[in-house]
Amino acid sequence: MQIAVIKEGQDVVREGDRPSRSCLLLSGFACVYKVTGDGKRQIVGFSIPGDIPDLQSLHLKVLDNSVSTLTPCQVGFITHDALRDICERYPRITVAFWRETLVDAAIFREWVTNVGRRDAYSRIAHVLCEMLVRLKAIGLAEDHACDLPITQVEFADAVGVSTVHVNRVLQDMRADGLIETKGTQVSVPDRERLKHVGDFDPSYLHLEQDQAAA
Amino acid sequence: MTLTFQPVRVVTGSDEEGLLVFDGELRLAAVLTYLSEQYDGISGHWYLEAGFGRLDRPGHPTFADLEEAQRWINQHLAKEV
Numbered sequence: 001m002q003i004a005v006i007k008e009g010q011d012v013v014r015e016g017d018r019p020s021r022s023c024l025l026l027s028g029f030a031c032v033y034k035v036t037g038d039g040k041r042q043i044v045g046f047s048i049p050g051d052i053p054d055l056q057s058l059h060l061k062v063l064d065n066s067v068s069t070l071t072p073c074q075v076g077f078i079t080h081d082a083l084r085d086i087c088e089r090y091p092r093i094t095v096a097f098w099r100e101t102l103v104d105a106a107i108f109r110e111w112v113t114n115v116g117r118r119d120a121y122s123r124i125a126h127v128l129c130e131m132l133v134r135l136k137a138i139g140l141a142e143d144h145a146c147d148l149p150i151t152q153v154e155f156a157d158a159v160g161v162s163t164v165h166v167n168r169v170l171q172d173m174r175a176d177g178l179i180e181t182k183g184t185q186v187s188v189p190d191r192e193r194l195k196h197v198g199d200f201d202p203s204y205l206h207l208e209q210d211q212a213a214a
Numbered sequence: 215m216t217l218t219f220q221p222v223r224v225v226t227g228s229d230e231e232g233l234l235v236f237d238g239e240l241r242l243a244a245v246l247t248y249l250s251e252q253y254d255g256i257s258g259h260w261y262l263e264a265g266f267g268r269l270d271r272p273g274h275p276t277f278a279d280l281e282e283a284q285r286w287i288n289q290h291l292a293k294e295v
Contacts, residue, residue, distance in 0.1 A: 040273055162274040164261050167253055168227055 001076040012054075012067045012075060019057045021079045025049050028073030029149055033157070034065050043158040045107060046070075046131065046150065050138050055101060058083050071149045099206075106204045115160045118199060123159040124169050125178065125198030132188065133202050145187035215288050217243070219280070224263060228252060232263065233280075237291060244269050246283055249276065262286075268293060 003026065006012060012023050015034065030047040044065065047053040053067045058080050069075075087094040107130075114123050131148055135141035152170070156163040173179045178194055180187045188194050195201075215238040224232035224247050231248040245263040249256055259276040260283045262269070268290050277283035 160272070162261075164249065164253065164256070164274065164276065168229075171252065172227055 001078050001082075003074060003076050006069050006073050006075055008069050008071050008073075010069050012069060012073075013057070013063055014066045015063055017057075017063045018061055019054065019063065019080075021077045022052050022054050022057055022083060023067065024076040024078060025051050025053065026074040026076050029070040030067055030073055031070055031154065031158070032065050032067055041157045042160065043154060044111060045104070046127075046158070048131075048134055048138065048140070052078075052097075052100065055097060055104075058097075070151075070154060103206050106206060110204045111158075120159065120161045120165055120169050121172065122198050123161070124155060124166065125173070125194050126200050127155070127158060127198075128179065128186065128188070129191075129195050129198045129200035129202075130205070132191070133205060133207070137205075137207050144189065144191065145185060147184050148186045149184040215291060217284055217287060226263070229261070233260075235283075235287060242266060243291060244287055246277075246280075265290075267291075 001024070002021075008028075012030065013019055025047050027049050030051075030053060031043045032045040032047060032053050033041050033043045035041050045053070047067065054063060057063055083097075087097065110126075110130075114126050118126065128148075131150075132141050132146055135146045135148075136143075140146060150158075152163050152166045156166045159166070161169075170179070170181070174181065177189060178197060180189065217238075218236040218240065220234040220236070222232045222234050222245070223230045224245065226247060229247045229250050233246045234242060235244040235246060237243045244265045246260045247263040249259050249261050251257045253259075256276050259278055260280060261276045262274045262283075265271060265274075269287060271290075275286065277286060
């Protein structure tokens with residue numbers, strides 16, 4: 001595995017690429033995104049350490065999305081030859097990769113529902129809940145708090161509203177006591193309330209019972 | 215096209231100062247809101263709070279001043295679908 005440190009806001013892979021390797025995020029935050037014909041970005045998922053956001057390129061030759069860093073990231077590049085070799089020798093790893101891509105698909109289904117059918121306040125609450133649960137599962141969140149270096153512009157592109165709207169929703173959430181923020185630290189005084197507001201049920205993340213309890 | 219502006223208060227939680235924008239036939243085309251001091255780079259700009267007809271599009275833009283807003287609105291009202 002070749003390890004690289006990549007600055008924030010850099011594309012790791014781009015739509016249309018034909019990669020011969022996949023990237024394992026070792027540290028930092030990244031996002032998977034697409035761009036419309038007139039240049040508007042839609043973030044379709046956030047990637048956190050442990051994710052392989054372009055694992056599909058092992059079997060799908062041409063990438064249909066881009067992956068960009070949101071913060072400085074440490075990324076491990078694993079060649080497709082090495083991945084194929086691992087899969088042939090260790091069937092359990094093959095199963096784990098398959099499961100990973102199925103969970104990714106479940107997250108995408110949830111995000112389509114989120115962007116298409118919830119109001120902005122719920123959308124943002126939902127994404128906050130998801131990030132808290134996923135970060136807690138990898139030990140990067142306390143019970144009620146985590147470091148979430150996602151900007152308002154990135155939130156806007158993830159939930160399909162304007163930056164102005166995200167700004168207002170976050171102000172409202174603070175005023176309503178749903179979240180407290182200090183720099184990039186977000187804490188949630190009452191997780192159950194945030195889950196209720198965000199219409200959030202962690203089942204789609206398919207975590208083990210104790211991980212999903214976040 | 216000559217646009218007409220009419221001051222209005224908008225319930226957005228923080229930004230109240232707004233304008234109703236009427237097209238040449240006095241039909242409501244858009245609502246603009248003046249962004250207060252809470253927005254880092256764009257405080258003092260005008261925000262397309264709502265657009266109707268051809269102005270009803272994803273990605274609500276912000277404008278440095280009313281002239282820019284007027285240009286954008288005219289451009290999009292005139293655009294062939």
